[in-house]
Amino acid sequence: MAWSAVWSALLSAATQKTHPTRRPSTSAIQAASRAAELALLGQVRSDGDLATTVRTTWRWLADQRHRPLLTLWLAAYALSLTEPDGPWAEFARQTVDDWLAVLTAAQSYGDRGGAAERTLALAVLRGTLWSHRCG
Numbered sequence: 601m602a603w604s605a606v607w608s609a610l611l612s613a614a615t616q617k618t619h620p621t622r623r624p625s626t627s628a629i630q631a632a633s634r635a636a637e638l639a640l641l642g643q644v645r646s647d648g649d650l651a652t653t654v655r656t657t658w659r660w661l662a663d664q665r666h667r668p669l670l671t672l673w674l675a676a677y678a679l680s681l682t683e684p685d686g687p688w689a690e691f692a693r694q695t696v697d698d699w700l701a702v703l704t705a706a707q708s709y710g711d712r713g714g715a716a717e718r719t720l721a722l723a724v725l726r727g728t729l730w731s732h733r734c735g
Contacts, residue, residue, distance in 0.1 A: 626687045633676055636669055637695065641702050653706035654721050661729050670733055696722065 644657045660666065673695075680692035703718035 629672075630676075630688065630691070633672055633691075634694070637673065637698065641698055645702055645705065648706065649708065650703060650706045650718065650721060653703065654725060657702075657725055658728070661725065662732060667733070670729065674730065674733055699725075 640660060644653060644660060648656075661670065676688050676691045677695060679686060679688040680690070683689070699722050700718060703721055707714055707718060
């Protein structure tokens with residue numbers, strides 16, 4: 601599915617049809633955002649090693665076609681961290697768990713105990729994404 605189609609579906613799903621101002625529904629945005637994230641993770645899973653998976657992931661994240669989706673992702677992530685009792689409370693934790701699962705799967709069986717290595721890979725991806733999108 602093209603990411604422009606995902607973005608359109610996200611905006612469509614997030615709009616409440618019965619509300620006169622057509623304000624986005626937070627739960628619909630969350631559901632659509634999570635579905636988009638899981639679709640991305642499905643794309644970056646590889647039979648390669650951790651370095652290959654990180655390179656593949658970065659290429660996807662750096663692609664300008666994904667900017668609208670990643671802008672939403674960064675906003676949701678920030679809200680999850682700054683408003684821990686808010687509607688996005690679990691988003692950051694779920695995202696970290698999802699990404700660490702992909703990175704764990706990319707490590708060879710003998711390396712799967714390398715939690716520090718995959719945590720570093722996640723931190724680099726997330727930090728670079730933040731700098732790339734906001735800087």
